[in-house]
Amino acid sequence: MVDVTIIGAGITGSLIAHCLSRYDLKVLVVEKESDVAEGATGANSAMVHSGHDPKPGTLKCRYNLLGNRMYPDLCRELQVRYVPIGAYVAATSQEEEKKLDTLISQCIERNVPYEVLNGDEARKNEPNLSDSVSKVLSLPTTGIIVPWEVTIAAMEEAMLNGTELKLDYEVKSIEKKEDHFLINGEIKTKVIVNCAGAHCDEITGMLRPSPYRVEAKKGEYFVLDHLDGSFVKHVIYPIPTEKGKGVLAVPTVHGNVLLGPNSEFTPDVEDDSTGEGLDFIRSEVAKTVKNIPFHKLIHTFAGLRPHIDLNDFYIQEDDLIEGFIHVAGIESPGLTSAPAIAKDVCENMILPKFKEAKARENYIRRKPFIDMKEMSDEEKEELIRKDPDFGKLICRCEQISMGQIRDVINRKCGARTLKGVKMRCRPGMGRCQGSFCEPDVTNILMEELHKDVKEIRLDRPGSNICAALAKEDL
Numbered sequence: 001m002v003d004v005t006i007i008g009a010g011i012t013g014s015l016i017a018h019c020l021s022r023y024d025l026k027v028l029v030v031e032k033e034s035d036v037a038e039g040a041t042g043a044n045s046a047m048v049h050s051g052h053d054p055k056p057g058t059l060k061c062r063y064n065l066l067g068n069r070m071y072p073d074l075c076r077e078l079q080v081r082y083v084p085i086g087a088y089v090a091a092t093s094q095e096e097e098k099k100l101d102t103l104i105s106q107c108i109e110r111n112v113p114y115e116v117l118n119g120d121e122a123r124k125n126e127p128n129l130s131d132s133v134s135k136v137l138s139l140p141t142t143g144i145i146v147p148w149e150v151t152i153a154a155m156e157e158a159m160l161n162g163t164e165l166k167l168d169y170e171v172k173s174i175e176k177k178e179d180h181f182l183i184n185g186e187i188k189t190k191v192i193v194n195c196a197g198a199h200c201d202e203i204t205g206m207l208r209p210s211p212y213r214v215e216a217k218k219g220e221y222f223v224l225d226h227l228d229g230s231f232v233k234h235v236i237y238p239i240p241t242e243k244g245k246g247v248l249a250v251p252t253v254h255g256n257v258l259l260g261p262n263s264e265f266t267p268d269v270e271d272d273s274t275g276e277g278l279d280f281i282r283s284e285v286a287k288t289v290k291n292i293p294f295h296k297l298i299h300t301f302a303g304l305r306p307h308i309d310l311n312d313f314y315i316q317e318d319d320l321i322e323g324f325i326h327v328a329g330i331e332s333p334g335l336t337s338a339p340a341i342a343k344d345v346c347e348n349m350i351l352p353k354f355k356e357a358k359a360r361e362n363y364i365r366r367k368p369f370i371d372m373k374e375m376s377d378e379e380k381e382e383l384i385r386k387d388p389d390f391g392k393l394i395c396r397c398e399q400i401s402m403g404q405i406r407d408v409i410n411r412k413c414g415a416r417t418l419k420g421v422k423m424r425c426r427p428g429m430g431r432c433q434g435s436f437c438e439p440d441v442t443n444i445l446m447e448e449l450h451k452d453v454k455e456i457r458l459d460r461p462g463s464n465i466c467a468a469l470a471k472e473d474l
């Protein structure tokens with residue numbers, strides 16, 4: 001029998017698995033998609049918010065503040081990137097300046113480091129702040145991460161320490177038996193943690209009427225090519241509104257810039273198409289920044305916030321069904337909050353049920369992904385001498401070698417799809433968006449996974465790439 005089954009391998013499910021992997025428990029993570037981080041975790045602003053903004057007294061506020069403080073150490077432990085880039089919240093009118101004062105008071109109450117600048121002072125550091133910006137709240141503890149990198153690393157390390165991950169496994173039924181649950185009529189488990197994002201209410205509904213209902217709020221983005229700080233150096237927020245934090249300009253860890261998101265309810269919790277919100281983003285972002293290099297646009301995408309009608313996170317053991325733990329409504333600032341949520345759920349909701357569980361001895365740490373861009377020429381030469389595949393360039397835009405692609409496939413929680421390779425080491429993320437390298441990456445996946453081309457997927461179950469894409473090139 002499994003001790004703990006986690007439904008959903010987004011950042012919350014993966015970090016809970018990671019926390020639990022420190023103990024000698026039998027932990028299983030089930031995920032309906034073909035990889036981890038395929039839900040909201042795979043499409044967002046990638047920011048570790050400082051905690052200046054959530055409503056006082058909410059779980060969002062509490063976990064945001066704790067999570068923000070945990071990220072630097074967590075990322076160091078997992079050997080993934082965390083960049084304390086800082087943020088500017090920009091006011092452009094007297095009315096907005098008053099709202100900024102409320103945020104400043106919240107920073108004081110919450111012990112969030114801050115500085116206040118006038119428009120000219122701020123423009124000295126950020127020349128592309130719009131001329132109408134009159135006052136700025138600077139938040140130095142705002143960070144940026146690669147959300148799927150944190151998730152993959154957490155799951156990889158959990159798996160190195162005994163956690164089992166079942167991909168392409170959709171939970172369709174749960175029965176409550178006397179001392180366990182039965183998932184899909186086959187998995188016996190003592191505890192279930194519901195981290196199913198946009199499908200949390202369906203999972204709960206398999207056992208009882210759900211106390212919350214999920215509605216998806218779509219957020220669309222433009223992605224600009226590598227600008228490496230030449231456009232903005234900080235995250236630029238407008239003044240928040242009832243709809244959320246507003247349309248941002250966000251430098252990414254890899255030197256791109258995201259512009260977005262909007263925030264619109266959408267009836268289909270899986271509809272991540274883009275289009276309708278992009279004009280709005282274009283006009284909104286121009287209120288806080290100028291000289292936007294739209295000619296550097298390389299991509300658009302959308303993410304879906306799993307909003308629940310209780311307007312806060314819902315994190316607790318079910319009041320009727322012992323052993324069923326809700327981690328629901330994890331919309332923004334869910335990424336920031338995830339380490340603190342995972343610690344709380346693990347230490348205060350799960351471990352008290354397994355008093356005999358001991359800390360695992362000889363805990364195995366993961367090795368970082370091989371990033372040749374960060375290496376000196378000598379280090380690269382040494383690597384290529386040991387394995388010539390590191391000298392074969394596959395992705396010209398992002399400078400990724402065949403050796404790096406093989407490495408991300410042949411790991412615990414390794415890539416199984418084209419998107420999986422792209423998330424782990426970036427072929428296809430550059431300005432050609434994979435037009436040149438996709439056939440080669442397909443070829444490598446076929447070789448490493450011993451699969452036929454028809455079995456190689458773009459991403460989710462059913463998305464097998466067509467033979468036409470692969471034909472002569474392969």
Ligand SMILES: Cc1cc2nc3c(=O)[nH]c(=O)nc-3n(C[C@H](O)[C@H](O)[C@H](O)COP(=O)(O)OP(=O)(O)OC[C@H]3O[C@@H](n4cnc5c(N)ncnc54)[C@H](O)[C@@H]3O)c2cc1C
Pocket residue numbers: 007008009010011012013030031032033036037038039040041042043044045046047048049169170171172195196197198199200203218219220261302303304305306330331332333334335336337
């Ligand atoms: C546009 C946008 C911008 C955001 N920006 C930020 C930000 O900058 N900072 C921040 O802190 N937060 C941000 N967030 C919020 C953050 O992305 C989410 O809170 C977080 O990713 C939620 O993670 P999760 O693991 O709870 O859910 P998800 O990542 O959605 O994972 C849920 C998983 O459950 C799986 N699943 C569902 N049903 C089943 C089933 N029946 N069987 C098996 N598996 C199932 C799904 O496939 C999915 O992989 C943003 C969100 C969006 C959409």
